[in-house]
Amino acid sequence: MNHLIEYRNIVISLSGKLILNVNQLAVPSHRCTLLTGKNGSGKTTLFKIMSGLLKPHSCSIHYQGLDLSWKQAKHFIQKDIIYLHQQPYLFDASVVDNIAYGLYRAGENKTNAHKKVIQALEWADLSHLAHRSAKQLSGGEKQRVALTRARILSPRLLLLDEPTASMDTDAKKQTSLLLQRLKAEGISIIVSSHEAQTIEEIADHHFHLEQGDIIKAPAKSNKITKLNLAKKMQ
Amino acid sequence: MNDLSQASASAFHLLLSGNSEIWEIISLSFGVSFSAILIATPFALLIAFVLAFFKFPFRRALISLFNTFMSVPAVIIGLSLYLILSRSGPLGDLRLLFTSKAMIIGQIMLSFPLLVAMAHASFQAADRRAWETAITLGARPFRALFTLMYEVRFGLIAAVVAGFGRVVAEIGCSMMVGGNILHSTRNIPTAIALETSKGEFAQGIALGMVLLVLSLGLNAGVSIFQGKGDLHT
Numbered sequence: 273m274n275h276l277i278e279y280r281n282i283v284i285s286l287s288g289k290l291i292l293n294v295n296q297l298a299v300p301s302h303r304c305t306l307l308t309g310k311n312g313s314g315k316t317t318l319f320k321i322m323s324g325l326l327k328p329h330s331c332s333i334h335y336q337g338l339d340l341s342w343k344q345a346k347h348f349i350q351k352d353i354i355y356l357h358q359q360p361y362l363f364d365a366s367v368v369d370n371i372a373y374g375l376y377r378a379g380e381n382k383t384n385a386h387k388k389v390i391q392a393l394e395w396a397d398l399s400h401l402a403h404r405s406a407k408q409l410s411g412g413e414k415q416r417v418a419l420t421r422a423r424i425l426s427p428r429l430l431l432l433d434e435p436t437a438s439m440d441t442d443a444k445k446q447t448s449l450l451l452q453r454l455k456a457e458g459i460s461i462i463v464s465s466h467e468a469q470t471i472e473e474i475a476d477h478h479f480h481l482e483q484g485d486i487i488k489a490p491a492k493s494n495k496i497t498k499l500n501l502a503k504k505m506q
Numbered sequence: 507m508n509d510l511s512q513a514s515a516s517a518f519h520l521l522l523s524g525n526s527e528i529w530e531i532i533s534l535s536f537g538v539s540f541s542a543i544l545i546a547t548p549f550a551l552l553i554a555f556v557l558a559f560f561k562f563p564f565r566r567a568l569i570s571l572f573n574t575f576m577s578v579p580a581v582i583i584g585l586s587l588y589l590i591l592s593r594s595g596p597l598g599d600l601r602l603l604f605t606s607k608a609m610i611i612g613q614i615m616l617s618f619p620l621l622v623a624m625a626h627a628s629f630q631a632a633d634r635r636a637w638e639t640a641i642t643l644g645a646r647p648f649r650a651l652f653t654l655m656y657e658v659r660f661g662l663i664a665a666v667v668a669g670f671g672r673v674v675a676e677i678g679c680s681m682m683v684g685g686n687i688l689h690s691t692r693n694i695p696t697a698i699a700l701e702t703s704k705g706e707f708a709q710g711i712a713l714g715m716v717l718l719v720l721s722l723g724l725n726a727g728v729s730i731f732q733g734k735g736d737l738h739t
Contacts, residue, residue, distance in 0.1 A: 320638075323642055324641075324642075325638050325641060325642060350641065350642065350644070351644065353642075354642050354643070355638070355642045357635050357638070357639070359635075360635075360639070361633060361635035361636055361638075361639040363636070363639075363653065363656070363657065364656070364657055373640075373643055373645075373653075374643035374644050377643060377644040377645045377646075377649065378644055421643065422643075425643065425644065
């Protein structure tokens, strides 16, 4: 299996408590990976370290054939990896301006950025919200805008923190559909979720975070467990 | 009552007739205060951001220090600066005492702690996700700071307006380091004090009206700007 990036020896303590001590985490390329773990197990912390937002005590990274320290790799990973918060933050601007934000930072001119944003809005079926204030959108709409804003930058890896938490069934379906499209486009995705059922349909791999370390769980583990239970019931 | 209405009428006349002395005082006052705020604001915002977003030794002590300096009387700042800038002081050779530059320095010292304390409160209330989102979307730290400042712009503007309000109306520091010299360092508050002591109320009232109009204008401007700053539902 090809790996997009490999993290080794991720160690971080917060307020004197050891949060993560991950021996090795290899991110499968062009695949969707489900990351599970109890509340407070360090999923968000892990994502922030992986995306270059939080400096760990130690971590080495193997990326694009190079062995780098976290500090050396920070610039590359911030460029190629996008992290989305559990409740994505949208800037106090229109949906269009939010989606264009990263394009402008990448040096895109206004005409090109506008064209790309229009295409991205159509892709996500968000054209009707283009000029709405981002702060006034519903939770599901915000999540879709945030996914579109990330996708437009063509990231190599998307880290999604509980993307379907506190959503109604329709919003979950729409978000799940976008995730499937992102995966089909070849973007590697790691999704942390309590609601494994929603994500398992898309996930190819399953990692579990326990006592600060990653345990590789068999793919579709929940489904398998449920099937076994059903058989036992019969 | 009659004296007051007569003085007020004369004050209006002075303002509307374009009395050069009055308008010179007004322009000096605004020039000095705008310069002070313009110089102090970028540094104050940067310090406020660092205090709110980064952890380092003595951070809390620094925050307490700025909060304490916020309420130091203008006359104490003026006295300290006078001693520093006077001939025998450490910066006496610069010959800044009784110049508008000394007034600007004094007003920077006065407004700085207020700007830092109020901006720090705004940054502290900001959502850290705004910073992280800007960074993860490719913004460099300096650009991300501007994005964050935009997100908390209402609080930051209130800080700048409060800072300007503090310096444009202060008298103690300007009097001590400026010396209230006509055509050179006389600003609105020192002129009001002088004219009132001479019993020339018309000029004092005219200048007082300018300060009142300024205060109303600034508050109206902030209110209009913050009109959209309601709670998002």
